[in-house]
Amino acid sequence: MSEFTTAFIGAGNMSRSIIGGLVAGGVDPRSVSASNPSKGPLEALEKLGLTELGHSNVEVVGNADVVVLGVKPKLIQAVCEELAPVIRDDHLVISVAAGVTADNIHRWLGSKGEVVRCMPNTPSQIGAGASGLYARASVGDANRQRAEEVMSAVGVVRWVQEEPLLHAVTAVAGSAPAYFFQFMEAMIAEAGRMGLDEESARTLCAQTCIGAGRMLAEGDVDAAELRRRVCSPNGATERAVDAFSAGGLDKLVSKAMEACAARSEELAQEFS
Numbered sequence: 001m002s003e004f005t006t007a008f009i010g011a012g013n014m015s016r017s018i019i020g021g022l023v024a025g026g027v028d029p030r031s032v033s034a035s036n037p038s039k040g041p042l043e044a045l046e047k048l049g050l051t052e053l054g055h056s057n058v059e060v061v062g063n064a065d066v067v068v069l070g071v072k073p074k075l076i077q078a079v080c081e082e083l084a085p086v087i088r089d090d091h092l093v094i095s096v097a098a099g100v101t102a103d104n105i106h107r108w109l110g111s112k113g114e115v116v117r118c119m120p121n122t123p124s125q126i127g128a129g130a131s132g133l134y135a136r137a138s139v140g141d142a143n144r145q146r147a148e149e150v151m152s153a154v155g156v157v158r159w160v161q162e163e164p165l166l167h168a169v170t171a172v173a174g175s176a177p178a179y180f181f182q183f184m185e186a187m188i189a190e191a192g193r194m195g196l197d198e199e200s201a202r203t204l205c206a207q208t209c210i211g212a213g214r215m216l217a218e219g220d221v222d223a224a225e226l227r228r229r230v231c232s233p234n235g236a237t238e239r240a241v242d243a244f245s246a247g248g249l250d251k252l253v254s255k256a257m258e259a260c261a262a263r264s265e266e267l268a269q270e271f272s
């Protein structure tokens with residue numbers, strides 16, 4: 001990654017995941033600063049080698065080239081208004097907040113800064129993230145490239161040209177690690193009821209999830225065909241897959257993702 005400094009405002013789960021991925025990927029921890037009102041999250045970042053840590057958002061921005069807004073959507077306005085005096089016109093400001101629009105962020109920053117919205121996910125922490133990016137029309141090529149550089153250092157990146165598509169990105173990537181965790185929780189619990197010890201169930205389940213994900217990501221075969229290749233006619237898998245279909249899995253997934261995207265849209269209204 002080229003040389004620049006990045007300030008994270010808010011050092012909770014998502015910031016920690018991105019910072020963890022950046023540092024694990026070779027970014028110098030001294031080029032990353034972070035602020036948080038409470039000490040705990042900053043101590044976790046100290047262990048990653050960060051030295052520029054503090055409680056003042058304004059001080060932490062200092063001379064940073066890139067500012068990442070990593071606070072909850074309800075706090076974005078107050079944080080932007082607090083930062084407005086230290087944001088330059090050409091500052092790249094990346095917001096990871098769900099819903100909150102780029103125009104509102106730009107306005108709260110005193111119409112300064114080049115604002116890119118990002119919808120990342122927590123696997124960024126191990127370099128396996130998946131992020132959607134959207135830039136306001138006024139963001140220049142240099143800052144578009146820089147935003148992509150930051151996020152592609154911790155996973156795959158896709159740009160969306162229309163901001164509302166970030167609601168779909170939230171449903172398919174930002175929130176989605178939680179769906180797979182919920183699914184794996186249920187699988188591990190059932191494997192335990194079937195008699196497997198917890199460690200074996202967890203290891204076999206997690207590795208199967210990684211393997212299936214990699215086959216889809218790294219090959220050119222679609223998910224439906226990969227599924228069919230596991231299902232021997234009248235074999236064991238078919239019974240499981242039939243049970244999912246009979247239980248309405250496709251509709252349930254649609255319903256869950258629609259609810260997720262709808263809540264993301266609500267957040268955009270709530271904090272405008």
Ligand SMILES: NC(=O)C1=CN([C@@H]2O[C@H](COP(=O)(O)OP(=O)(O)OC[C@H]3O[C@@H](n4cnc5c(N)ncnc54)[C@H](O)[C@@H]3O)[C@@H](O)[C@H]2O)C=CC1
Pocket residue numbers: 009010011012013014015035036037038041057070071072073075079096097098119120121122174175
């Ligand atoms: N957790 C996730 O999987 C994802 C979260 N996001 C977005 O990331 C943002 C942060 O979410 P999380 O990290 O999950 O929340 P979090 O609660 O773990 O982190 C937020 C941090 O901000 C700190 N904070 C509170 N007030 C502050 C202030 N005035 N100035 C600076 N820091 C302040 C809190 O102490 C906390 O450590 C949210 O806007 C969320 O929509 C986006 C994608 C995925």
Ligand SMILES: O=C(O)[C@@H]1CCC=N1
Pocket residue numbers: 098170174175
């Ligand atoms: O639950 C949320 O609102 C955030 C956005 C995506 C993941 N966490």
